[in-house]
Amino acid sequence: MRTIQAEQVTEALAKLAVQINYHIGKDMLDAFDKALSTEQSQTGREILKQLQENADLAAQGELPYCQDCGTAVVLAEVGQDLRVEGDLTDAINEGIRRGYATGYLRKSILADPLRRKNTGDNTPAVIHYSIVPGDKLKLTLGAKGGGSENMSRLTMLKPSDGEEGVKNFVVETVSVGGANACPPLVVGVGVGGNFEKAAFLAKKAALRAPASRNADPFYAAMEDELTERCNKLGIGPMGLGGTVTVLGVNVEAYPCHLVALPVAVNINCHADRHGEVVL
Amino acid sequence: MAEYKLTTPLSDDVAEKLRIGDKVLLSGIIYSARDAAHKRMVEGLNKGEPLPLEMKGAVIYYVGPSPARPGNVIGAAGPTTAVRMDAYAPRLMEAGMKGMIAKGKRQEAVKEGMKKHRVVYFGATGGAGALIAKCIKRAEIIAYEDLGPEAVRLLEVKEMPLVVVGDAHGGDLYIEGRKKYEST
Numbered sequence: 001m002r003t004i005q006a007e008q009v010t011e012a013l014a015k016l017a018v019q020i021n022y023h024i025g026k027d028m029l030d031a032f033d034k035a036l037s038t039e040q041s042q043t044g045r046e047i048l049k050q051l052q053e054n055a056d057l058a059a060q061g062e063l064p065y066c067q068d069c070g071t072a073v074v075l076a077e078v079g080q081d082l083r084v085e086g087d088l089t090d091a092i093n094e095g096i097r098r099g100y101a102t103g104y105l106r107k108s109i110l111a112d113p114l115r116r117k118n119t120g121d122n123t124p125a126v127i128h129y130s131i132v133p134g135d136k137l138k139l140t141l142g143a144k145g146g147g148s149e150n151m152s153r154l155t156m157l158k159p160s161d162g163e164e165g166v167k168n169f170v171v172e173t174v175s176v177g178g179a180n181a182c183p184p185l186v187v188g189v190g191v192g193g194n195f196e197k198a199a200f201l202a203k204k205a206a207l208r209a210p211a212s213r214n215a216d217p218f219y220a221a222m223e224d225e226l227t228e229r230c231n232k233l234g235i236g237p238m239g240l241g242g243t244v245t246v247l248g249v250n251v252e253a254y255p256c257h258l259v260a261l262p263v264a265v266n267i268n269c270h271a272d273r274h275g276e277v278v279l
Numbered sequence: 280m281a282e283y284k285l286t287t288p289l290s291d292d293v294a295e296k297l298r299i300g301d302k303v304l305l306s307g308i309i310y311s312a313r314d315a316a317h318k319r320m321v322e323g324l325n326k327g328e329p330l331p332l333e334m335k336g337a338v339i340y341y342v343g344p345s346p347a348r349p350g351n352v353i354g355a356a357g358p359t360t361a362v363r364m365d366a367y368a369p370r371l372m373e374a375g376m377k378g379m380i381a382k383g384k385r386q387e388a389v390k391e392g393m394k395k396h397r398v399v400y401f402g403a404t405g406g407a408g409a410l411i412a413k414c415i416k417r418a419e420i421i422a423y424e425d426l427g428p429e430a431v432r433l434l435e436v437k438e439m440p441l442v443v444v445g446d447a448h449g450g451d452l453y454i455e456g457r458k459k460y461e462s463t
Binding site: 040041043047050051053054057058062063064065066067068069104105106118145147150179180182232233234235236238239240241242243269270271 | 280300342343344345346347348351354355356357359360362382383384402404405406407408409410412413427428440442444452453455456457458459460461462463
């Protein structure tokens with residue numbers, strides 16, 4: 001049994017929170033380059049250049065990439081042979097608190113959805129734990145923007161709706177809400193599981209690199225087809241018209257009940273800020 | 280698609296000549312306000328109270344910046360989604376507002392109001408928070424300080440890059456721009 005201190009978790013997450021808000025990942029920068037080479041709209045290309053310039057400015061460390069520094073979404077994969085000395089959940093939240101304070105990041109979390117008072121420190125994070133083999137702790141942090149999250153949707157399709165039904169729901173979700181979600185987008189799709197599993201899979205998919213592909217060739221082909229169909233919608237960068245509406249569509253699937261076909265679509269904006277650390 | 284360098288406050292003549300797709304570099308004084316500030320301004324107007332800013336010719340920016348570092352004017356300051364302000368925007372148009380800066384589609388009532396009162400909707404690049412912050416030369420809270428990031432700020436901007444996404448003639452770039460590039 002390996003032991004780590006809760007404080008190590010806090011320090012690592014605080015650092016990661018600042019890192020991802022100031023340094024947009026290489027996966028996204030590569031996707032911007034690619035988008036710029038294919039976008040047909042002049043206004044669209046100018047917007048993409050602004051995104052590149054914005055990324056360069058943010059990387060200087062004075063101003064975060066986007067003023068909405070997001071909900072802190074933490075995927076914590078805890079090795080079953082690892083012991084954390086101290087309270088892990090508290091340590092994660094303390095890391096977010098510290099990172100958002102020292103990094104001059106915006107605090108957007110309200111203590112209650114209806115009474116709407118800001119907690120002032122961007123906590124609590126939304127934390128998803130899973131137990132995995134090994135003695136490491138892997139933390140994936142997403143700073144998930146609120147505007148794009150608002151354009152996300154979930155539906156329980158009938159099994160007879162099939163593959164086409166799933167694809168249509170994804171394209172329709174982008175068609176209806178894409179313009180308001182700061183395109184070009186990264187679209188995360190969760191298929192199967194059940195109601196909450198589909199939503200979780202969609203989030204996981206939305207935090208994957210836009211150029212990544214599902215290991216299953218069936219779903220990889222679906223990702224390519226969905227990317228192409230979404231880009232035919234004409235929404236374009238910032239919704240002002242163009243041929244790059246999405247940078248990628250990522251699909252994750254899971255076994256499900258014989259009567260069910262759940263589909264969740266989690267929309268991420270071009271400020272797809274995510275990173276990971278292994279302790 | 281023309282390109283203009285404009286300075287606030289905006290006149291009716293300027294508002295009328297702008298068309299969707301035009302590029303604008305905007306300078307001068309603008310005001311930040313979003314959800315809570317809009318609610319408060321409109322509630323005040325309905326009670327006959329004065330507005331905290333000169334609304335005639337004013338341009339309102341829908342933004343909630345991140346905290347400024349010591350010595351900096353402001354933090355990242357990109358636009359927020361406009362539709363949440365749609366319930367309040369027509370009332371502010373009646374009070375003289377000439378321009379809105381934000382991102383995303385608007386509802387019909389807002390577009391109707393823009394035609395009636397000759398108002399322009401400018402799109403700023405959402406998420407380009409650092410880039411836009413560089414155009415802001417001065418920021419002071421002038422009202423509703425208790426609202427924190429949502430307080431009303433006077434912002435002095437220099438050549439803020441914008442695109443006309445909604446014009447005073449009913450034009451909507453979210454519809455027209457998409458039509459141009461949609462394929463089946």
